Amino acid sequence: MKDLSELLPRDKHDFERVSNLKNINKKDLIKLIPELLEWLQDINWPIAVEITKLLLSVPQETIPYVRKVLEGGDDIWKEWCLRYFVMELPADLRQILQDELVRIAYKPSKGEQLEEVHITAREILNN
Structure with a gap:
């Protein structure tokens, strides 16, 4: 049995490993979701958007991990998860995060207000 962590990107420029992840089976990709989601902590990292696309290929399995972030x-990680992952989900899957979205949109923490996460949550709710 191979160690799946060997497949993970090593740094923020590791496009080769990200590209290789596109070819692994879904079961293995699902096992890597927690580590992959960490790359959304800073959307300015070059591979972050590509990682988001990978996560969107297994959306239902990624949602529980995004919920933990929310x-x-x-708060910045919340913003990137909302803007680059949740906003791209089909409406029926966004509905799974409805409680978290409503809370952030209408009862945001001070940090969520500072980072304007509540504004993004409202955008998602209004779409």
């Missing part, structure tokens, strides 16, 4: 304290 319930956490990293």
